[in-house]
Amino acid sequence: xxxxxxxxxxxxxxxxxxxxxxxxxxxxxxxxxxxxxxxxxxxxxxxxxxxxxxxxxxxxxxxxxxxxxxxxxxxxxxxxxxxxxxxxxxxxxxxxxxxxxxxxxxxxxxxxxxxxxxxxxxxxxxxxxxxxxxxxxxxxxxxxxxxxxxxxxxxxxxxxxxxxxx
Numbered sequence: 001x002x003x004x005x006x007x008x009x010x011x012x013x014x015x016x017x018x019x020x021x022x023x024x025x026x027x028x029x030x031x032x033x034x035x036x037x038x039x040x041x042x043x044x045x046x047x048x049x050x051x052x053x054x055x056x057x058x059x060x061x062x063x064x065x066x067x068x069x070x071x072x073x074x075x076x077x078x079x080x081x082x083x084x085x086x087x088x089x090x091x092x093x094x095x096x097x098x099x100x101x102x103x104x105x106x107x108x109x110x111x112x113x114x115x116x117x118x119x120x121x122x123x124x125x126x127x128x129x130x131x132x133x134x135x136x137x138x139x140x141x142x143x144x145x146x147x148x149x150x151x152x153x154x155x156x157x158x159x160x161x162x163x164x165x166x
Contacts, residue, residue, distance in 0.1 A: 022059055022088055028072070030055040031087040037079035041069035048079045054091045057081075100156030 041063035
């Protein structure tokens with residue numbers, strides 16, 4: 001029993017280490033909206049900048065004072081952000097369904113509620129002919145389909161089929 005617990009712990013440590021396989025001076029990405037870059041490694045510190053998801057930063061390591069904060073450099077400024085706001089991978093690109101053009105993560109995120117409401121299940125729900133299971137299934141299908149096959153060309157083609165393309 002103890003050996004299996006040790007094996008699981010070792011695998012977890014190896015996996016965690018691989019996620020941060022970046023050396024000081026390497027590139028990381030901001031993953032949270034309106035991330036404050038702080039002057040000092042503490043929550044109440046003054047902000048020297050505010051950055052958005054996908055912004056590339058230079059990682060300079062964890063703070064000696066508080067390991068939850070990591071020192072970064074961005075746009076000529078140095079400061080600290082919470083480790084949870086950093087990612088070793090750039091976020092996936094998002095595309096406008098009517099034009100097929102790339103759009104910002106902020107614009108894509110704010111469009112989510114509106115597009116889900118316009119599915120056939122959402123329209124049925126709005127009219128009062130509620131079939132909650134069908135509505136949920138259609139939304140799940142649409143999200144999985146978009147994740148698997150939502151290339152810019154495929155999205156633009158589907159938008160034209162639905163009368164939304166230009």
